[in-house]
Amino acid sequence: MGALADRLADSLALRKQKDLYRQRLTLQSAQGPVVRIDGHPYLNFCSNDYLGLAAHPRVIAAFRQAADDYGVGSGASHLVCGHSEPHHQLEEALAEFTGRPRALLFSSGYMANTGILTTLLEPGDHVFEDRLNHASLLDGGLHSGARFRRFPHGDVVALERTLAASEGVKLVVVDGVFSMDGDTAPLPALAESCARHDAALMVDDAHGFGVMGARGAGSTEAAGLGCTEVPILMATLGKALGTAGAFVAGSELLIESLIQQARTYIYTTALPPAVAAASLESLRLLQAEAWRREHLVHLIGRFRQGAGQLGLPLMPSGSAIQPLLVGDPGEALALSTQLRQQGILISAIRPPTVPAGTARLRITLSAAHSEAQVDQLLERLAACWTA
Ligand SMILES: *Cc1c(COP(=O)(O)O)cnc(C)c1O
Numbered sequence: 001m002g003a004l005a006d007r008l009a010d011s012l013a014l015r016k017q018k019d020l021y022r023q024r025l026t027l028q029s030a031q032g033p034v035v036r037i038d039g040h041p042y043l044n045f046c047s048n049d050y051l052g053l054a055a056h057p058r059v060i061a062a063f064r065q066a067a068d069d070y071g072v073g074s075g076a077s078h079l080v081c082g083h084s085e086p087h088h089q090l091e092e093a094l095a096e097f098t099g100r101p102r103a104l105l106f107s108s109g110y111m112a113n114t115g116i117l118t119t120l121l122e123p124g125d126h127v128f129e130d131r132l133n134h135a136s137l138l139d140g141g142l143h144s145g146a147r148f149r150r151f152p153h154g155d156v157v158a159l160e161r162t163l164a165a166s167e168g169v170k171l172v173v174v175d176g177v178f179s180m181d182g183d184t185a186p187l188p189a190l191a192e193s194c195a196r197h198d199a200a201l202m203v204d205d206a207h208g209f210g211v212m213g214a215r216g217a218g219s220t221e222a223a224g225l226g227c228t229e230v231p232i233l234m235a236t237l238g239k240a241l242g243t244a245g246a247f248v249a250g251s252e253l254l255i256e257s258l259i260q261q262a263r264t265y266i267y268t269t270a271l272p273p274a275v276a277a278a279s280l281e282s283l284r285l286l287q288a289e290a291w292r293r294e295h296l297v298h299l300i301g302r303f304r305q306g307a308g309q310l311g312l313p314l315m316p317s318g319s320a321i322q323p324l325l326v327g328d329p330g331e332a333l334a335l336s337t338q339l340r341q342q343g344i345l346i347s348a349i350r351p352p353t354v355p356a357g358t359a360r361l362r363i364t365l366s367a368a369h370s371e372a373q374v375d376q377l378l379e380r381l382a383a384c385w386t387a
Contacts, residue, residue: 019330030055052368053242066277074270082270100249109236115264121146170199176219177207182317191229202232210240292367332359
């Protein structure tokens with residue numbers, strides 16, 4: 001590999017030197033409030049399994065039953081012969097739950113976002129993205145060929161200025177709940193601004209779907225916005241639903257356009273049918289068991305109150321994502337390691353996932369946690385932070 005190998009080696013060495021080198025953990029258990037690594041149990045505060053459904057017996061049973069009925073692999077892409085009944089049922093249920101005419105499954109959120117943006121946008125169009133949008137939204141916007149602009153985080157006034165100065169097809173794209181900060185987009189103001197300037201609004205609700213809103217339908221439900229205000233609603237199934245994959249919900253026109261043209265939909269194998277069946281069971285559970293959302297909200301309040309009393313650097317988040325800002329990546333890594341030694345699993349999130357100088361511990365809470373586990377987290381944080 002010669003020159004290529006040299007460059008790769010230099011790049012890895014630089015990452016190590018800057019405390020930006022990343023390593024994977026290997027879990028020996030299912031997701032849950034306690035996970036096993038290297039034979040030891042750890043209290044898990046870094047998973048996105050917000051409702052505790054990833055290893056729920058009913059979700060597992062639905063997965064198993066569908067594997068018996070439909071096998072494991074879907075066998076082909078959706079447009080060839082990989083689209084089966086569980087996919088169809090899940091799409092119908094997601095459309096109904098989100099109050100949209102149709103929904104379309106994608107194999108991952110990353111693929112949904114890049115597929116949606118590169119299908120809807122053409123060179124000459126304008127796409128406006130919040131600076132803190134998820135990487136998949138930024139990548140999709142950049143690859144679309146449209147004029148790409150980022151606006152300061154949550155700044156509707158700054159967005160409105162550039163919207164007013166642009167002509168033609170305009171699309172505004174935001175996370176409903178920002179994945180590394182946990183705060184929510186100002187959706188009502190964004191929707192009004194879009195309406196005033198003939199722009200379409202797309203919301204990626206990966207972290208709001210299942211958690212926010214009276215029925216758990218997400219950030220748009222919490223903001224009281226329907227298909228007219230938010231014509232393009234995307235969410236993932238790998239977070240609150242505890243399974244895998246993603247969907248987009250919207251009009252017949254939107255969905256048919258994506259089926260015909262989205263390359264990340266057309267040129268890939270459909271999700272295993274059993275994943276769709278498990279997701280449908282998860283969706284039923286989250287609809288039937290409001291106590292999961294209620295308990296999560298209670299734990300968020302308990303954590304914030306305790307962390308506030310300890311003087312920990314909380315960020316302005318009301319969601320299950322409760323980051324503690326550290327700043328320096330080396331320090332964030334050291335804190336994460338110290339907590340690990342205390343039996344607590346929290347990952348240090350470093351650039352380029354977050355802006356330079358804003359490394360943090362990204363704590364996530366789940367309905368599967370108990371009050372006692374949150375108290376234990378606070379106790380260990382108190383010890384490590386001052387140490
Ligand atoms: C996780 C995430 C995605 C990607 O979804 P995957 O299904 O994991 O590919 C997209 N957007 C946001 C905001 C996310 O947090």
